Amino acid sequence: MWPKRWRKKSGQEQPGEAAAEPRSAEAAEIAEDAPSDPPPEQRDAAPAAGDVGNGKREGWLSRMRKGLSRSSGKLGDGIGAIFTKRKLDDAALEELEELLISADLGVSTAAKMTAGLAKERFDKEVDPQEVRAALAEQVAERLEPVAKPLDLDGSRKPHVVLVVGVNGSGKTTTIGKLAKQWADAGHKVHLAAGDTFRAAAVEQLQIWGQRTGAPVTARDTGADAAGLAYDALQQAQREGADVLLVDTAGRLHNKANLMAELQKIVRVLKKLDDSAPHDVLLVLDATIGQNAVQQVQTFKELVNVTGLVVTKLDGSARGGVLVALADRFGLPVHAIGVGESAEDMRPFSARAFARALVGLDPEE
Numbered sequence: 176m177w178p179k180r181w182r183k184k185s186g187q188e189q190p191g192e193a194a195a196e197p198r199s200a201e202a203a204e205i206a207e208d209a210p211s212d213p214p215p216e217q218r219d220a221a222p223a224a225g226d227v228g229n230g231k232r233e234g235w236l237s238r239m240r241k242g243l244s245r246s247s248g249k250l251g252d253g254i255g256a257i258f259t260k261r262k263l264d265d266a267a268l269e270e271l272e273e274l275l276i277s278a279d280l281g282v283s284t285a286a287k288m289t290a291g292l293a294k295e296r297f298d299k300e301v302d303p304q305e306v307r308a309a310l311a312e313q314v315a316e317r318l319e320p321v322a323k324p325l326d327l328d329g330s331r332k333p334h335v336v337l338v339v340g341v342n343g344s345g346k347t348t349t350i351g352k353l354a355k356q357w358a359d360a361g362h363k364v365h366l367a368a369g370d371t372f373r374a375a376a377v378e379q380l381q382i383w384g385q386r387t388g389a390p391v392t393a394r395d396t397g398a399d400a401a402g403l404a405y406d407a408l409q410q411a412q413r414e415g416a417d418v419l420l421v422d423t424a425g426r427l428h429n430k431a432n433l434m435a436e437l438q439k440i441v442r443v444l445k446k447l448d449d450s451a452p453h454d455v456l457l458v459l460d461a462t463i464g465q466n467a468v469q470q471v472q473t474f475k476e477l478v479n480v481t482g483l484v485v486t487k488l489d490g491s492a493r494g495g496v497l498v499a500l501a502d503r504f505g506l507p508v509h510a511i512g513v514g515e516s517a518e519d520m521r522p523f524s525a526r527a528f529a530r531a532l533v534g535l536d537p538e539e
């Protein structure tokens with residue numbers, strides 16, 4: 176029999192329910208949650224064309240593994256330190272729960288996972304590898320239901336994808352990567368440079384447009400983004416495009432302005448196609464850890480987010496937060512970004528990610 180504390184905890188949780196995660200007081204202001212801007216030379220540089228498909232770059236799985244090393248080092252080593260020659264007792268479970276929280280899984284998810292482990296193995300001798308494998312299984316179980324590639328609905332002409340997220344999260348780059356992948360698959364793509372707030376974002380999108388052969392609807396900095404989105408959809412409809420990707424600004428002066436802008440974009444798109452946008456992708460930077468939870472919450476209040484793309488899993492990612500996000504929101508994770516080039520975005524593989532996160536070989 177496993178002890179009351181762990182039994183009670185797991186019994187209290189309802190599917191999809193989450194205990195309060197840490198929140199910053201200023202979280203309502205979107206810009207406050209944004210990661211600090213990368214240096215201009217890094218931000219404004221579009222990915223080098225030579226990076227695309229030159230065959231010499233490190234495999235994406237290995238880049239994801241390296242990107243997750245901050246989390247996997249913490250979890251893998253932490254599990255080793257807790258469970259070497261030790262029973263799975265109360266004290267060990269407490270330490271494990273704290274470790275999971277410190278690796279960005281969030282209070283509620285950490286409690287559920289620890290309870291899951293206690294249920295099967297309480298008071299038994301366990302070795303670190305067994306605990307890592309058991310946790311990887313639990314992470315994979317939570318992530319599998321949300322790992323869903325973004326499929327284009329062929330009956331839509333075009334399928335309209337609105338891309339939102341705070342500044343610097345990787346929206347424009349994600350649009351470029353999606354455009355490249357869909358264009359390579361033979362789809363006719365149109366791009367709308369709706370981040371009229373930042374001139375470099377428009378230029379960045381135009382470079383992706385040249386690279387992919389996708390026409391780009393753009394206007395000068397400061398132009399009305401909703402008007403631009405309307406023009407872009409009209410043009411995409413005229414061209415018979417299969418997909419329209421609409422970029423947006425992540426940084427307006429405050430949440431109310433951003434909400435007004437995003438809602439206006441949605442309203443005008445609906446004038447031309449009342450089912451548009453067909454997907455609203457929220458792009459999240461994986462290096463921000465638990466702040467991602469608040470970003471999802473905030474954007475869900477602004478617009479009907481239908482799925483996530485998580486970028487920068489090649490950097491110093493705090494990947495544990497994906498587990499917390501899956502548990503709390505259940506939103507599809509359509510793709511992950513492990514670099515700046517077109518082939519660095521992949522459908523999200525729950526199992527590979529889960530194993531890499533706890534320091535196991537993702538390919539086993």
Ligand SMILES: Nc1nc2c(ncn2[C@@H]2O[C@H](COP(=O)(O)OP(=O)(O)OP(=O)(O)O)[C@@H](O)[C@H]2O)c(=O)[nH]1
Nearest residue numbers: 217218342343344345346347348376487512513514
């Ligand atoms: N390492 C890495 N860098 C990425 C990834 N995705 C985007 N970036 C970089 O992150 C920076 C910001 O990306 P952008 O696409 O400009 O972000 P944005 O959300 O459009 O930013 P705004 O236009 O300010 O709203 C750029 O330097 C990108 O090259 C990724 O998966 N991995």
